[in-house]
Amino acid sequence: MRTVACWDNRVVWNSVFRKRDNRGLAASAAGGDVDHVFRRSARVLGYDDVAIFLKVAREGSFVAAAEALGLPTSTVSRRVAALEARFRTQLLRRTTRAVSLTDDGRAFVDRAAAAMDELEAAARGLDVCDSRLSGRLTVTAPHHVCNEEFAPHLLAFAVKHPDLVMELRLTNGVPDLVEEGVDVAFQLAPLPEGRHVARRLWTAPYMLAASRRFLENHPEAAALDHPRRLGRLPAVMTPPISSWRFVHAGGETLAVTPRVIGASVDDLSLGALAASQGLGAAYLPRGLAGRFPELVEISLGDWKVEDRELYALYPATRQLSPKVRALIDHALAARAAH
Numbered sequence: 534m535r536t537v538a539c540w541d542n543r544v545v546w547n548s549v550f551r552k553r554d555n556r557g558l559a560a561s562a563a564g565g566d567v568d569h570v571f572r573r574s575a576r577v578l579g580y581d582d583v584a585i586f587l588k589v590a591r592e593g594s595f596v597a598a599a600e601a602l603g604l605p606t607s608t609v610s611r612r613v614a615a616l617e618a619r620f621r622t623q624l625l626r627r628t629t630r631a632v633s634l635t636d637d638g639r640a641f642v643d644r645a646a647a648a649m650d651e652l653e654a655a656a657r658g659l660d661v662c663d664s665r666l667s668g669r670l671t672v673t674a675p676h677h678v679c680n681e682e683f684a685p686h687l688l689a690f691a692v693k694h695p696d697l698v699m700e701l702r703l704t705n706g707v708p709d710l711v712e713e714g715v716d717v718a719f720q721l722a723p724l725p726e727g728r729h730v731a732r733r734l735w736t737a738p739y740m741l742a743a744s745r746r747f748l749e750n751h752p753e754a755a756a757l758d759h760p761r762r763l764g765r766l767p768a769v770m771t772p773p774i775s776s777w778r779f780v781h782a783g784g785e786t787l788a789v790t791p792r793v794i795g796a797s798v799d800d801l802s803l804g805a806l807a808a809s810q811g812l813g814a815a816y817l818p819r820g821l822a823g824r825f826p827e828l829v830e831i832s833l834g835d836w837k838v839e840d841r842e843l844y845a846l847y848p849a850t851r852q853l854s855p856k857v858r859a860l861i862d863h864a865l866a867a868r869a870a871h
Contacts (some may be wrong), residue, residue: 578619580652583645585612586624590642590849594632598600634760639728642806642849647730650853666856667696673708674701674719677801677821678737678843686867690860697856705799707773710848720865722811722842730853731844732861739838742779742828746811754814758834760789766814767795771804778839786839 588596589609599606617624624638634642672687684701691699702708707725708715725733739803741763748754751766760779768791776788795813798804801821808815809825816838820829847853 564693582612582616582619583798584649585609586616587642587646587649589613589625589632590638593633596715625819634818642728643730646853647732650730650858665696665860666694666715668856669698669700670856670860671700671714671716672702672719672860673704673713673715673717675705675721675801677818678705678719678721685866686864687860688842689867690863693863694856694859695728705771705773705801710846716847716854717860718846720844720846722844723848724844726847729846730849731758731846734843734845734861734865737843739840740817741814741824741831741833741838742805742808742817742821742822743810743814743831744827745829746827746828747808747813748810748831754831757831758836759830760787760836763789763814764792766791767793769795769804769807769815770800771801771815772797773816774816781835781838782835782837787836 585598585602585604588602589595592598592601595610595613601611602609611837613625618639620637622637623635624641625632626635674683674687677867682795687699687701691697702715704772708718709721710729718729719734721737743751743754747767754766757763760777763777770791776790779787779789781787791814792811796804796807798807801817804815805817805821805825805828808817808822809827814831815822817828818841822830845864847857
């Protein structure tokens with residue numbers, strides 16, 4: 534028997550397997566039979582054990598996790614210990630006051646949280662008691678990502694959900710999702726380090742561009758056949774991007790850090806403007822560069838500029854909320870229809 538209940542817009546699973554499958558496995562929500570499962574088959578990774586571990590990681594306490602799950606603290610502790618025994622590695626550091634993630638535990642949370650969110654989203658699809666989206670939704674995005682093409686989709690989502698208040702912050706910096714209270718951040722790769730779950734959305738095509746006047750003043754740019762030779766040319770840098778990535782027709786990849794800086798601006802649109810006025814070559818989104826007639830593409834023979842991936846990031850320490858899930862799905866659908 535499997536039941537799905539809607540409490541405070543959260544999906545609560547009670548998994549009770551009354552019959553053994555052909556491998557002889559059985560489990561109960563109380564946790565007693567789970568130890569038997571681990572003894573019978575150490576290779577099986579149970580949903581409940583991972584869910585309990587993630588709850589402990591999010592709450593930072595066995596006691597708080599036990600209260601949230603409605604289980605005895607001893608059961609929660611035993612299930613996490615069983616999971617560590619299964620992996621043969623320590624996932625949590627335990628003190629008398631709190632628990633914290635080890636490096637292995639943090640890596641597991643980053644990967645497992647996304648998978649668990651997918652399972653819970655599937656459960657929500659079967660749940661008929663989901664309520665309307667409401668409350669505040671804090672979203673961040675780089676200035677160029679939230680351009681005239683993408684921003685209307687986000688605002689259309691807000692219109693679709695009148696009980697939802699969207700707070701949209703444009704920043705080219707890297708927000709601290711937890712400290713700044715960000716529900717979801719749209720971020721271009723490379724992604725920052727930190728405790729977050731990343732969901733890939735789509736590819737943003739990039740190009741190496743310079744103005745015609747710049748190419749007239751630097752005719753050697755027209756004869757480049759390798760990214761390393763870019764070091765001789767003035768460049769327009771757009772922090773936090775500090776290096777430009779390229780891929781060869783044969784599959785080799787290379788990152789190049791320009792040595793001669795013609796200008797540095799932390800906004801892609803201003804970077805494109807600086808490049809269009811001849812201050813240097815620039816590593817730009819293809820769509821943005823196309824809005825400046827003065828810019829032309831610099832060719833590097835068999836080398837191409839590596840495109841960047843756009844991700845949706847949300848804190849690994851939080852359960853993915855229905856409104857964040859709905860926003861991500863809306864963005865993907867709007868992009869596909871564009």
